[in-house]
Amino acid sequence: MNRNLSVLILVLVAGLGAGATFFLQYATAPHISAEQRLIESRNLLDMLLPGSYDNQPLDQPLALKDVALSSSTLLGGYLATVGGKPSAVILRSQTIGYEGTIELLIVIDVNGKLLGVKTLKQSETPGLGGKIADQPNPWLQSFIGKSRVDPADSGWALKKDQGQFDQIAGATVTSRAVVSAIHDALRYFDEHQPQLTGSGQ
Incomplete structure (x- = not known):
């Protein structure tokens, strides 16, 4: 009888513990989800x-x-609006660098001008291609204001490839990949602007 009682108490305690854990997870899940969304949003x-x-x-x-x-993959995107009118398109782009994939965030205004580029994920060599993730990033900032036609298609390359852009020192492959991905995104926006901004619906 004592043994049965001990087992019953043990089962009850375990059940209460599991119930408390479940309740705690259930109660905090919305808050954690909201915090994660806020971080992602920022x-x-x-x-x-x-x-x-x-x-x-x-x-x-x-x-x-x-x-x-041609040189990258668009993983997704978002539309920013003000007063119900489109103001910018945010594209998530993935390309292949020297060590692996590089995920970029590319923001383009409704006129096709680049508002900004930032690195979301990368695995490039620290101190070389890894500089692509530095914040602030003067090299990525140098693309702000560019568009599909400024420069012309032939200018969307590194200077060492007869293009218009400098490279990150010691990171030619990384630099080429990012320049090509930005050009891809601007070209895609230019060719699909009505669908992306909702003005073609």
């Missing part, structure tokens, strides 16, 4: 100027998923 939207959007772009994903381009 990470994805910090290149948009204050006042340049008044919607929640993450709630307006674009119908993009694994769109293969």
Whole structure:
């Protein structure tokens, strides 16, 4: 009898512990989810100027998923609007660098000008291609204001390849990959602007 009672008490204690753990996870899950969304939102939207959007772009994903381009892949995107009118398109792009994949965030205004580029993920060589993830990043900032036609297609290359852009020192492969991915994104935007901004619906 004592043994049965001990087993019963043990089962009850274990059940109470499991129930308390479940309740705690259930109660805190919305808060954790909200915090994760806030962090993701800040990470994805910090290149948009204050006042340049008044919607929640993450709630307006674009119908993009694994769109293969010439040198990169578009993983997805979002639309920023102000007063109900499109103001910018945010594209997530993935390309192959020297050590592996590089994931970029590329922000383009409705006129096709680049508002900003940042690295979300990378595995490049520290101190060389890994500099692509530095924040702030003067090399990535040098692309701001460029568009598909400025420079012309032939200019979207490194200077050592007869293009217009400097490279990250010691990181030719990384630099080429990023320049090509940015050019891909601008070209895609130019060719699909009505669908991306909703003005073609």
